[in-house]
Amino acid sequence: MTDAAADPDTPPVPPPSPWNRTRPARTSGAAARPALTRDRIVDAAFTVLDREGYDGLTMRRVASVLQVTVSALYAHVSSKDELVELMYTRLFDGFTMPAPDPERWQEQVREYAHFGRRRLREHRDMARISMAHAPFTAELLPHVEGVLAIFRAAGLPDRIAAEAGDIICTYIDGFVLEESLWQDRMTAHGGDGSAGGASGDGRDMAERMRNYLASLPAEDFPHLRSLAGLMITDSSDERFDIGLEIILRGLASYLPDERSKGGKGIKGGENGRGEDDRNDTA
Amino acid sequence: MTDAAADPDTPPVPPPSPWNRTRPARTSGAAARPALTRDRIVDAAFTVLDREGYDGLTMRRVASVLQVTVSALYAHVSSKDELVELMYTRLFDGFTMPAPDPERWQEQVREYAHFGRRRLREHRDMARISMAHAPFTAELLPHVEGVLAIFRAAGLPDRIAAEAGDIICTYIDGFVLEESLWQDRMTAHGGDGSAGGASGDGRDMAERMRNYLASLPAEDFPHLRSLAGLMITDSSDERFDIGLEIILRGLASYLPDERSKGGKGIKGGENGRGEDDRNDTA
DNA sequence: TCAGCTGGAGAACGCTGTTCATCAAGATAT
DNA sequence: ATATCTTGATGAACAGCGTTCTCCAGCTGA
Numbered sequence A, B: 001m002t003d004a005a006a007d008p009d010t011p012p013v014p015p016p017s018p019w020n021r022t023r024p025a026r027t028s029g030a031a032a033r034p035a036l037t038r039d040r041i042v043d044a045a046f047t048v049l050d051r052e053g054y055d056g057l058t059m060r061r062v063a064s065v066l067q068v069t070v071s072a073l074y075a076h077v078s079s080k081d082e083l084v085e086l087m088y089t090r091l092f093d094g095f096t097m098p099a100p101d102p103e104r105w106q107e108q109v110r111e112y113a114h115f116g117r118r119r120l121r122e123h124r125d126m127a128r129i130s131m132a133h134a135p136f137t138a139e140l141l142p143h144v145e146g147v148l149a150i151f152r153a154a155g156l157p158d159r160i161a162a163e164a165g166d167i168i169c170t171y172i173d174g175f176v177l178e179e180s181l182w183q184d185r186m187t188a189h190g191g192d193g194s195a196g197g198a199s200g201d202g203r204d205m206a207e208r209m210r211n212y213l214a215s216l217p218a219e220d221f222p223h224l225r226s227l228a229g230l231m232i233t234d235s236s237d238e239r240f241d242i243g244l245e246i247i248l249r250g251l252a253s254y255l256p257d258e259r260s261k262g263g264k265g266i267k268g269g270e271n272g273r274g275e276d277d278r279n280d281t282a
Numbered sequence C: 001t002c003a004g005c006t007g008g009a010g011a012a013c014g015c016t017g018t019t020c021a022t023c024a025a026g027a028t029a030t
Numbered sequence D: 001a002t003a004t005c006t007t008g009a010t011g012a013a014c015a016g017c018g019t020t021c022t023c024c025a026g027c028t029g030a
Helices: A038-052 A059-065 A080-090 A102-122 A126-131 A138-154 A158-188 A202-214 A222-231 A237-252 B038-052 B059-065 B080-090 B102-122 B126-131 B138-154 B158-188 B202-214 B222-231 B237-252
Strands: none
Touching: A038 A059, A038 A080, A059 A080, A080 A126, A102 A126, A102 A138, A102 A158, A102 A237, A126 A158, A138 A158, A138 B222, A158 A202, A158 A237, A158 B158, A158 B222, A158 B237, A202 A222, A222 B138, A222 B158, A237 B158, A237 B237, B038 B059, B038 B080, B059 B080, B080 B126, B102 B126, B102 B138, B102 B158, B102 B237, B126 B158, B138 B158, B158 B202, B158 B237, B202 B222
């Protein structure tokens, strides 16, 4: 790049052999470069995304990962928006909705939610991308259909079933987005630069946040103080399951009969840790 | 020095009297301009936001609304991020959390949610800004405290109360964000340019979306087809209330006693339209 | 051997957020 | 009344962004 060949005037410091320009290689080895394609561009975009975050996702950087000029990308992708949309549709690769089983509808929704969260966390800032792409794209129509099928098969009223998928998806996206916001704030506030300690992972940020909440004036923020330990946890897995369970219970309350009210998975999901539900408080 | 005087070479087209420069006015009228301040900058930023959307929110445009140069803004606002954060904190101006009333906790949450949605819809793309600012800022700590107070006073277990506020806020943000995404897609697809019809409002977009869903192959998307009319509605108010009710029911299911289960507001909220809850389906 | 095609190169455009040295005008001190 | 300091805005500049344009090396088929 910045070759300055064929530009005889003012070559301030001549690069090696500016004349006789021939592209670096291309013809030497057989598969010098494996030919640019949409998929390779999307792969490179994920590389940049994971390394630099969404704000650092730049067409120029994507091109440099592929060792290619920016304009070359535009032969395969019409715009950056389209590239991001291609990344978005990757979210749903390789997940086929299960056939609805009315007896296991809550478990099926849990599996779907866990899969979604895992996928969102596989790439940095992926929740931000997903959040900006909520409405129906053709690629995710089967997923919407599958979720609707589960809810209707379970016996939910139509008006509730129509809303349920939206709520679940919004919850997943929003939860992961919030997770990543904390992570970003953590790395921004010198989490990595601090010498010793817990390897700069989210641990110390949570610790700092809890300390901050605990330092609030007790007369103004009694609840925030006493719930700090529950709101800011080292691992968010449990919090995710709790929120999911709240929504599932809300949905279940619209079931005509009270079946699945005493089912297996209503309480803690996979990891049934102690501490009964309805405890002290008040 | 940089001002073209004392720079005799290449003044290609001389602007009117480049020498003898005197600032336009400033000394003429007494209050020619009311002195730049953070609040005025935030006001101007909202003007730009409403007119151009979040992607068009630009420091230069904000400056031009105030008839001021860009760099003048940076004397009062340290960065664009800080300006956006100032806009975000405006969301919570003028709303004081009510004292928790255990008998009316669901109604109090509904009021809070409706207020939040109204505020988010007052300015274009405000949900996008709010979504990017989820975690605790000092300004919204009292709100978090107030919501926690309502949930704990209602008798919710601590682990549930700690999660409830997050779920509600995420739901509000996500819902309004999705609304605005549809609106954007509507205006992008020539909603305003179409001559006749429903004044380019969200109506025709919803109509088009319903038609699209209804045109899907019946064997592959039976649920999407039959629920299209419920998922895509002209006014989202009802959908918002349904989703809110699902969450509230889920929360209520964690109450020790079954009080507030047959309370007044459990079903439809304020507008009790017909169509009973548990209907056909299956 | 030669035309045509194709995929990538490189430079350019207009825009962005941010910084810098500069300077008019009011406030203050002598 | 004069000289100094402070304030607050200026306009030019910088690096980087998405996007577009022209151009050419090298492969293809006749």
